[in-house]
Every structure is written in structure tokens, then in C-alpha cells.
Amino acid sequence: MNEDTSIKEKINVGINVSLVLNKFKNALSKLERVVGSRSTLPILNNILIKVHKGGVELLATDLEVGIKFNLGGKVEKEGSITIPGRTLINLVDNLYGDTIQLSSKNNILTLISGDSKANINGMPADEFPVIPEVEVGKKVTLDTQVFKSMLSQVEFSASSEESRPILTGVYMISGNGSLTLVATDSYRLSETVIKNGLGEEFNVVIPVKTLQEVRRMADEDASFELVVGENQVMFVFKDAKLVSRIIEGDYPNYKQIIPSKSSTIAELDVQEFIDNLKTAHIFSVEGSHSVKLNVKPEGLVEITSESSQLGNFSAKLKAEVKGEGGEISFNARYLLDGLNSFETPRCTLGIESRSNPGVLKPSNVDGRVYIVMPLKQ
Amino acid sequence: MNEDTSIKEKINVGINVSLVLNKFKNALSKLERVVGSRSTLPILNNILIKVHKGGVELLATDLEVGIKFNLGGKVEKEGSITIPGRTLINLVDNLYGDTIQLSSKNNILTLISGDSKANINGMPADEFPVIPEVEVGKKVTLDTQVFKSMLSQVEFSASSEESRPILTGVYMISGNGSLTLVATDSYRLSETVIKNGLGEEFNVVIPVKTLQEVRRMADEDASFELVVGENQVMFVFKDAKLVSRIIEGDYPNYKQIIPSKSSTIAELDVQEFIDNLKTAHIFSVEGSHSVKLNVKPEGLVEITSESSQLGNFSAKLKAEVKGEGGEISFNARYLLDGLNSFETPRCTLGIESRSNPGVLKPSNVDGRVYIVMPLKQ
Numbered sequence: 126m127n128e129d130t131s132i133k134e135k136i137n138v139g140i141n142v143s144l145v146l147n148k149f150k151n152a153l154s155k156l157e158r159v160v161g162s163r164s165t166l167p168i169l170n171n172i173l174i175k176v177h178k179g180g181v182e183l184l185a186t187d188l189e190v191g192i193k194f195n196l197g198g199k200v201e202k203e204g205s206i207t208i209p210g211r212t213l214i215n216l217v218d219n220l221y222g223d224t225i226q227l228s229s230k231n232n233i234l235t236l237i238s239g240d241s242k243a244n245i246n247g248m249p250a251d252e253f254p255v256i257p258e259v260e261v262g263k264k265v266t267l268d269t270q271v272f273k274s275m276l277s278q279v280e281f282s283a284s285s286e287e288s289r290p291i292l293t294g295v296y297m298i299s300g301n302g303s304l305t306l307v308a309t310d311s312y313r314l315s316e317t318v319i320k321n322g323l324g325e326e327f328n329v330v331i332p333v334k335t336l337q338e339v340r341r342m343a344d345e346d347a348s349f350e351l352v353v354g355e356n357q358v359m360f361v362f363k364d365a366k367l368v369s370r371i372i373e374g375d376y377p378n379y380k381q382i383i384p385s386k387s388s389t390i391a392e393l394d395v396q397e398f399i400d401n402l403k404t405a406h407i408f409s410v411e412g413s414h415s416v417k418l419n420v421k422p423e424g425l426v427e428i429t430s431e432s433s434q435l436g437n438f439s440a441k442l443k444a445e446v447k448g449e450g451g452e453i454s455f456n457a458r459y460l461l462d463g464l465n466s467f468e469t470p471r472c473t474l475g476i477e478s479r480s481n482p483g484v485l486k487p488s489n490v491d492g493r494v495y496i497v498m499p500l501k502q
Numbered sequence: 503m504n505e506d507t508s509i510k511e512k513i514n515v516g517i518n519v520s521l522v523l524n525k526f527k528n529a530l531s532k533l534e535r536v537v538g539s540r541s542t543l544p545i546l547n548n549i550l551i552k553v554h555k556g557g558v559e560l561l562a563t564d565l566e567v568g569i570k571f572n573l574g575g576k577v578e579k580e581g582s583i584t585i586p587g588r589t590l591i592n593l594v595d596n597l598y599g600d601t602i603q604l605s606s607k608n609n610i611l612t613l614i615s616g617d618s619k620a621n622i623n624g625m626p627a628d629e630f631p632v633i634p635e636v637e638v639g640k641k642v643t644l645d646t647q648v649f650k651s652m653l654s655q656v657e658f659s660a661s662s663e664e665s666r667p668i669l670t671g672v673y674m675i676s677g678n679g680s681l682t683l684v685a686t687d688s689y690r691l692s693e694t695v696i697k698n699g700l701g702e703e704f705n706v707v708i709p710v711k712t713l714q715e716v717r718r719m720a721d722e723d724a725s726f727e728l729v730v731g732e733n734q735v736m737f738v739f740k741d742a743k744l745v746s747r748i749i750e751g752d753y754p755n756y757k758q759i760i761p762s763k764s765s766t767i768a769e770l771d772v773q774e775f776i777d778n779l780k781t782a783h784i785f786s787v788e789g790s791h792s793v794k795l796n797v798k799p800e801g802l803v804e805i806t807s808e809s810s811q812l813g814n815f816s817a818k819l820k821a822e823v824k825g826e827g828g829e830i831s832f833n834a835r836y837l838l839d840g841l842n843s844f845e846t847p848r849c850t851l852g853i854e855s856r857s858n859p860g861v862l863k864p865s866n867v868d869g870r871v872y873i874v875m876p877l878k879q
Binding site: 403 | 598818
């Protein structure tokens with residue numbers, strides 16, 4: 126069997142294009158989490174390959190997020206085909222060589238790279254859903270590093286429960302030269318603000334999952350563009366576009382739950398605080414995750430926790446305390462989530478009473494606040 | 503409340519000892535996998551702390567494997583207590599400081615380290631099972647690195663099915679100045695032999711789980727001692743002893759299934775072989791994991807696989823071939839397991855017929871062989 130001649134003969138219908146293998150690999154890896162594996166709509170398990178004059182488009186969607194890559198390539202024949210995404214991704218991930226040739230006939234995609242050849246059973250392209258681009262909208266350019274950093278400061282506070290969909294997103298507010306990101310599950314809230322000098326005014330609630338994909342997509346670009354349309358947002362990267370639904374509805378008026386002042390403020394070492402909360406959590410993990418903080422004006426914060434079954438724990442942490450001090454209980458996990466998002470060596474904890482929310486802030490950083498609701502003692 | 507005085511007053515019954523925190527942490531981390539978390543015998547979820555004149559003993563057992571650490575310490579009061587292992591391990595892992603003080607009263611263990619203090623509810627020590635040491639047996643000293651390397655060359659071939667218990671262990675044969683390790687699940691077999699100059703003659707089947715613990719325990723010692731007793735083996739480390747049951751029964755006469763010769767031998771690049779088997783496996787993963795190898799005397803090995811649902815794959819690998827060549831099918835996972843255990847850039851594949859086992863060996867290495875049963879085509 127002489128593969129080379131027989132392959133060339135076959136390619137008389139369908140697509141035919143050669144492209145750089147590494148670019149193809151990279152694009153497929155970015156599509157991985159959007160491609161379904163057991164979708165009830167089988168076409169969503171597929172990747173659409175569209176060959177046009179300028180090169181190759183790769184598309185995947187889960188109907189909430191759609192991603193479209195645009196890769197260059199040496200085009201012999203235009204056309205399109207859809208292919209089971211997992212199979213394609215796993216296959217191409219293990220191939221090597223400089224270029225890969227894609228050709229198709231009768232809905233079978235043939236991939237040739239080096240001395241390897243695979244045929245994958247595909248489906249006609251016309252069943253694949255359209256991923257509509259956002260043509261009209263407000264546009265801002267975002268710095269990738271800044272955006273990734275802001276996102277990791279808030280995303281963990283979003284809710285994972287679908288009962289209040291609006292809380293499963295990140296609230297993004299642009300205007301007056303600043304950009305604000307907020308997330309809350311109603312038990313705790315993260316807000317981060319930067320001055321970016323952009324005048325474009327909009328506010329929009331974007332699903333956390335979308336933003337996590339944006340983080341992955343943005344990896345190689347220094348900046349990217351966000352276009353906020355009527356019902357959708359679009360993120361524009363060098364080689365790709367990501368289109369996502371917006372979460373409909375009014376975001377809660379979160380500003381009103383951020384305490385305007387705290388009568389007691391303690392400044393602590395972040396890592397020491399984290400370590401001792403983790404230890405305290407061992408004894409509260411079975412119940413409410415409750416740990417008690419006792420802020421003492423003489424300059425310490427005592428952390429205690431107790432389990433009737435396991436035992437109890439107490440630790441004294443040095444702190445700079447302003448105010449009268451006081452005792453308050455929190456869910457240890459929520460405190461830890463907030464502290465783990467701080468990049469500073471020290472932080473402040475503000476408390477007002479047993480029933481008012483606690484306020485955590487990284488020391489000497491503007492624009493960051495983390496609010497935690499107290500637990501009843 | 504002045505903790506320091508009240509603690510000192512309390513310690514009038516039970517143990518009291520101070521020890522180096524890091525040594526305590528390290529020992530606990532080694533006990534982690536032997537301590538039960540949901541054992542039907544609750545005492546097996548515990549760690550036994552025994553304070554004697556010379557220091558502290560820490561013991562844990564799952565009745566198959568028992569581990570006993572012997573740590574130095576400043577002993578104030580001898581005695582013993584058992585404590586829920588997970589709670590103790592999690593707690594101590596998060597503590598810092600140089601030393602930790604352990605004291606007990608009324609079956610409550612108090613741990614003090616720096617400004618942290620915990621009380622853990624324990625149980626009386628007398629319920630804890632005895633871990634008998636192997637007093638009489640054949641002794642050999644094993645080099646840690648050599649042993650770990652030999653173990654990783656064979657352990658993956660052992661069976662995980664309890665239907666034939668003897669195959670869930672690693673067969674260890676010592677005598678005539680060499681040490682042999684063998685494992686098989688009857689579908690494939692690994693053998694590794696080293697000349698270690700030791701004359702002690704024994705053969706014993708040791709559970710894979712035991713040997714995996716031995717690997718973790720041996721981490722800090724250059725060598726350790728193995729004592730083979732009547733029904734148990736004991737591994738002796740600097741600070742610890744591990745006692746394990748032996749798997750009873752006769753190990754199969756494995757030598758007879760290792761082919762004495764192969765009429766066709768192909769030498770290949772290991773990494774290229776691995777990569778292409780992985781790719782071929784994508785198309786066979788749903789069924790038998792079957793890949794077909796076609797060894798061609800002109801100097802190549804063709805790998806092919808096919809799935810009626812997904813598609814098919816073929817790759818040609820350059821090889822140095824001796825003999826007539828031939829075609830044979832294997833389970834791709836078994837080939838990959840063997841190849842992944844090779845540390846050499848090249849390997850040889852020996853085949854005799856479609857129904858005889860294949861023989862994989864790392865090139866230019868003595869004492870290693872990996873046998874794989876063929877699949878029917």
C-alpha cells in the first residue's frame with residue numbers, strides 16, 4: 126500500500142490545508158474546556174473546522190461560551206467539517222513534526238503529520254450552531270496581567286448555586302476612569318477597583334466560567350479587547366474571539382453592605398493568620414466551620430475553635446490594634462479565601478460588633494476590600 | 503486566664519514530653535497512609551503515642567502494615583495515649599516553632615507549640631493492637647536508591663485483583679549474590695535482577711502497598727535493613743521500623759513464560775514508540791485497547807489501530823530489525839506501562855509469532871525483561 130499516492134488521489138472533495146502543528150495544538154488546547162464530552166446535543170462535542178481563503182477557523186461552543194480561532198495556513202481547498210473534539214485534541218496533542226495536513230472526503234478528516242496518519246469520522250458542518258459576533262458595543266482594551274490579577278481577587282466569592290443566577294457572575298463596572306470587579310455569594314463579598322483612565326461607561330455581569338476561559342485565552346497576549354453588547358460580550362485576542370452570554374438581571378446594591386467604618390481595626394501578619402485559621406479549622410470543620418476571633422486592645426488577636434468530638438484549639442497572634450477590641454465569629458473558610466487572595470505580607474481586620482460584617486483589606490493597597498458576614502455565636 | 507501556669511499545674515497524670523517539632527511532623531507524615539480514616543475498627547484510625555525513658559514512640563497500623571517511629575525527646579513523664587490520627591496529623595502540619603510539648607490527662611492530649619495550644623480527645627492506649635517485631639529472620643541491607651529503582655521497574659505489573667492474592671505482591675528472590683524482583687498480573691510480567699553480592703537465600707512475596715510505604719519511609723536513609731521472618735517481614739530504618747505481613751502461597755513458576763528466544767527483534771526509540779502508542783490508543787481505547795504492530799524486515803515498525811466509531815491511525819517508526827518480521831497485536835496500555843518504566847533512549851521488541859508473548863527490554867541494560875501477552879486479532 127503506497128499511502129502517499131493514494132492520499133493525494135483521495136483529496137478531490139472536501140477541505141485541504143496545511144498549517145503549523147504547534148499553532149494548531151495551541152488553539153485546540155484552548156478549546157478543550159468548551160468542547161462537550163457528553164453533551165445532550167452531540168454536535169456540541171464537536172469542533173468545527175472551516176477552511177477559507179485566508180486560512181483555517183476552529184470553532185467550539187457550549188452555547189454559553191463560543192470560541193473562534195483564526196489560524197493561517199496553506200489552503201488548497203476551501204470547505205468545512207466538524208469532528209469529535211476530544212478525539213481531535215487527544216490525537217493532535219500526541220503528534221509531532223512542523224506542519225500538519227488536514228484534508229477531508231465524505232465527512233472523514235484525514236490528518237497527516239510526519240510519518241503518522243489518522244482518519245477521524247466527522248459530521249457535516251451545517252448542523253453546527255452559529256457563534257454570532259458582537260458587532261455593536263462599548264469597547265475597552267484591558268491589560269492581561271492586570272485583568273488576571275483583578276479576576277483572581279474576586280472570582281472565588283461568586284456563588285456556585287444556580288438559585289440566584291446573578292450571583293454566579295462577576296459584576297464589572299466601568300466609568301469615570303476606573304474599572305471595578307465585584308463578586309459575592311451573599312456570605313462574603315470581594316471588590317477590587319483600578320484606575321485605568323478609560324472613560325467608557327458600562328456595567329455588566331459576566332459568568333465566572335467565561336472569565337476563567339478568558340484567563341486561559343489571554344495567556345499569550347499582553348492585552349485584549351472587551352466589547353460589551355446588548356445581550357453578549359466578546360473578548361478579542363490576537364488569533365481568537367470569545368463570545369459569551371451576559372447574566373441578565375440587576376446586581377444587588379452591594380455598596381450598602383460595605384461598612385463605612387469599623388470601631389476596631391487589627392493589623393496582622395497574613396501568613397500567620399492563614400496558618401492559625403487552618404489549624405483552628407481542623408476543630409470546626411465538622412460543624413459550622415466557625416472560629417472565634419477575640420481582638421484585644423493590648424495588641425493581640427486570639428483565635429479559638431472547639432469541637433465537642435475532637436477537642437479544641439487556641440492561638441495568640443500579635444497585632445496592632447486600634448479601638449476597643451471585641452469578639453466575633455466567622456466561617457474559617459471564608460476568611461481563608463479572602464486572605465489567600467491577598468498578595469501583601471500584612472492585612473487589616475475591621476470589626477464593629479458581633480453582628481456586623483468583618484472587613485478584611487490587604488495593608489497599604491488601595492481599592493481592595495473583602496467583606497465577611499459574621500456567624501452567630 | 504494565665505495559660506502557662508494552669509497548664510503546668512494540670513500535668514500531674516499522663517504523659518509529658520517535649521520534642522523537636524520538625525521530627526514530629528516528619529514522622530506523622532510517614533504514618534499518614536497507614537492510619538485509617540473510616541476504619542471499621544475505630545482504634546485503627548488512631549496513632550499510639552508511647553513515652554518512655556528514651557523518648558517517644560509513635561505507632562500506626564492497618565493490621566497489614568505497622569509502622570513504629572522512635573523519636574528522641576525531653577521526657578518529664580512516661581505513659582501512653584492514642585489519638586485520632588487525621589486530627590493529629592492535620593493539626594501538627596500547620597504548627598510552627600522549634601519544639602512541641604505533648605502532655606495528657608484523662609485521655610486528653612494537650613499540644614503546645616509557640617503561642618498555640620490544642621487539646622485533642624484521645625482514648626486509652628491499651629486497646630491499640632500490638633505490632634510485633636520480627637526477631638528471627640534472614641537479614642539483608644538494601645541500598646535505598648537501588649531498591650526504589652528496582653521497585654518502580656516491576657510494581658506496576660502486579661495485579662490489583664484480590665481473586666489471586668499471590669499476584670498482588672512483588673516476588674523477591676535473594677541468593678547467589680543477586681536480588682530479583684518480579685511482578686505479574688498474568689497479562690504481563692516485569693523482572694529485574696541486580697548483582698548485590700549478598701549471599702542470604704530467601705524468597706518472599708510482599709504486598710505492593712507495603713513496598714510503596716517502604717519507598718516513602720526510606721526517603722531519608724541511604725540504606726535500610728530487610729528482615730525476612732516466618733510470616734512477616736520487617737524493614738528497619740534509622741528512626742523507624744515497618745512490619746508487614748507476607749503473602750502466603752507459591753508464586754507461579756514465572757521463568758517458564760519468559761521466551762528463551764525471539765525470531766524477530768526490532769530496536770526502536772523509546773520516546774517515539776511511547777508517543778505513537780499513545781496516539782494509536784486514542785482509537786482503540788473504547789474496545790480492547792488493541793494496537794497492531796507490523797515489524798518489517800526493511801527496517802520499520804508500523805503501528806495501526808482502528809475504531810469503527812472514531813476512525814483509525816497508522817504510523818511508521820524507524821527500527822533496526824533482525825529476523826523475518828511479523829505482525830502481532832497487544833494491549834497498548836501494557837506496552838506503555840513497560841516502556842514508561844525504561845530509563846534508556848532505546849529498547850528492543852522481540853516477537854516469535856502472533857500467539858507468543860512479546861519481549862520488551864531496555865537496550866544495553868542487563869537484568870531487565872518485560873513480557874506482554876499478545877491479543878487475538
